[in-house]
Amino acid sequence: MPAYVALLRGINVGGRHMLKMATLRAVIEAAGGTKVETYIQSGNVVFGHAARASAPLQSKLSTAIARAAGFPVPVVLRTAAELAGVIATNPFGGAPDEQLHVMFCAAQPIGTAFDKLDATAFAPECWALGARELYLHLPNGMGKSKLAVSMSRLAVLKDATARNWRTVQTLAGMIADR
Numbered sequence: 001m002p003a004y005v006a007l008l009r010g011i012n013v014g015g016r017h018m019l020k021m022a023t024l025r026a027v028i029e030a031a032g033g034t035k036v037e038t039y040i041q042s043g044n045v046v047f048g049h050a051a052r053a054s055a056p057l058q059s060k061l062s063t064a065i066a067r068a069a070g071f072p073v074p075v076v077l078r079t080a081a082e083l084a085g086v087i088a089t090n091p092f093g094g095a096p097d098e099q100l101h102v103m104f105c106a107a108q109p110i111g112t113a114f115d116k117l118d119a120t121a122f123a124p125e126c127w128a129l130g131a132r133e134l135y136l137h138l139p140n141g142m143g144k145s146k147l148a149v150s151m152s153r154l155a156v157l158k159d160a161t162a163r164n165w166r167t168v169q170t171l172a173g174m175i176a177d178r
Contacts, residue, residue, distance in 0.1 A: 001034065001048040003178040005083055005171050006061055007104050008043025009074040009161035019043070019069045027068045031061055035178065039170060043073075044163070046174045054079065058106065074159035076104045080175040082131075087172055091128040092137040100165035101142055103134040103157060113156040122147040134160070 006028070011019045021038040024045060028036045033047035051057040054077045062075040078086070092100055111129055119126060125147040128135045134157070138145045142164070151157055163171075 001050055002052065003046065003048050003080045003175050004054070004057070005078050005080075005175050006043075006045040006047070006058075007076045007078070007161045007163065008045075008065065009076070009159060011043045011069070011073060017069070017071055017073075019065075019073070023068055024065065027064050028061065031064050037174065039174060040167070042167075043161075044167065044171055046171060046178070048178060074106070074161065076106050076159070076161055078104065080172075080178065083168070083172045083175055086130065086133055086168060089130055091130075091135055092126075095137050097165045097169075098141065099137055099139050101136040101138060101148070101162050102130075102165070102168055103136065103151065103160045103162045105132050105134065105157065105160045108132050109134060109156045109160075113154055117147075117150060122150070127151070136162070 011017045021041060024043070025036045025038055028045055028047050033049050036045060036047040038045050049057060058075050058077045062073060065073045065075060086102060108131065109129060124139050125145060126137050127147065134151065136148060138148060142148055
């Protein structure tokens with residue numbers, strides 16, 4: 001059975017859009033998920049599912065979670081192999097973990113969407129496109145990042161969800177154990 005990680009956008013942030021992890025696990029199980037396990041309170045779920053295609057499952061989960069939560073919840077899915085690929089293709093391999101973040105997108109972000117961003121205006125912050133990810137190297141962290149704020153305003157990233165590098169690595173370890 002394929003293993004997936006579901007990354008939810010915008011829950012339990014700043015006291016808004018609260019969703020208990022027990023509720024989230026129950027929704028995933030009701031949608032056919034097995035061995036459902038959550039990681040921290042920000043919407044990370046590792047589970048097995050009989051579905052062989054991510055897109056229909058992603059849509060099904062987003063609808064089911066929104067119904068249970070009472071608000072829209074964008075969901076991004078990755079398989080174990082895809083998450084391992086995110087780690088293997090990290091363009092900022094020498095960066096300290098606390099300076100690296102990944103924005104996960106449901107689809108490949110269009111490279112031209114970033115053309116209006118002047119990379120030099122954000123230095124030493126920088127970004128690189130992956131397969132369906134946007135890697136952010138933020139030496140002063142996400143909280144003080146002007147680049148992250150500018151990226152969050154791009155339409156192409158409206159349903160993307162960011163994770164710090166330690167979370168990415170932890171989720172990769174959890175999904176690899178299945």
